Amino acid sequence: MTHRRLSTETPIGAVRRYFGLSQQELAMFLNVGKAIIGHIEAGRRDLTLALRLRLFPLLRHLPAPPLLPPDDEPLPATTPAPEAAPLAFRRKVCLHRAQGLRLELMKLTARAVYASRWQQALPTILADLEAAAALLPPVPEDGDLNASIRRWLPSLARRFKPSHAAQYHLLRLQAEAYETEAAALAELLARA
Template sequence: MGRRSFYNGSSSGEVRRYFGLTQEALSEYLGLSRATLANVEAGRRFMSGQALSYLRPLRQLVPDGWYPPYPPPTEPPPAAPDAKMLRARIAECQHLARQLRWELQGVHMRLVVARHWQQALPALLAAEPLAPSSEDLARLPLMRDWLRYHGARAAAELDGYAAAEYHLRVARAEALETEAAALRRLLPEAPPAP
């Protein structure tokens, strides 16, 4: 294993990933603040000589070319997952997905109502009382303000928040459903009935 350069934060980042450390844990070992280590890893600061001397022995244990998403093929496969834990997580994913799908109905209804307001508001604002009394004429500005207020609320729903909320919930529900399906594939097959 050759010598490595310690001038940037990539070494500390590799050490953290290899040993499963947080920035806080490694910075404590190196005698740095977490913010300093974050700045070193972001390339905004250099690590002190003393911190480098503490990091060097850890860094030398990290194999060349090691990267966390792809473990070396020499490592044994992980143990078979516990079926009970898998079933519990599947049930949790399904429950959360059903809850999100149920909440989607409310968000969808808010969007439908907002569209109704958007379509009806111009006609409502232009409408005049059929046989206006003096009381009706006095209330007309208040009624139009009320209509504008509710029309603005509806426009705000359509301008993004509710639509974004809707799509985020759909994405979360789909992710949970995908996770449950992937976990079901990990479950051991049940033995055939006698």
């Protein structure tokens, strides 16, 4: 009975698997015989420097191997339960930060609501100002007050800018992340 040698995947095998090449196709690319590819892939021969240099244009396109085991791998059964104090403290920090972000979100939401109200009311307000100016005689000491007001009012409708919208969404995502982390910590604390 023969035992196959367990080893990590060779660069040749990784290139073949990633690009879907047969040993014959890779041998043609590297200008070597198919048998050499088989020996290197099986670990019976080492990859020479010359072959590594010819293989480099393909190797550079391979995704980087993961440095750590996957996140979804469970801890061994013998792992002790986590200490509650650091988890509880982190949960408290997350809730505090989320609350602060929610307050900032309330300010941005109010700003957006006020800007929206001004956008909706502005045409009517400007028309009313024009109508009032046509009915009333001009007051010399006021100068062109209505003109100043007509220039100023549109700025109120533009107080919520695209940068504010971006800030709103970033803060919302951060708050949700903190709240999600706090909920996961609460669940972990309940199990511990």
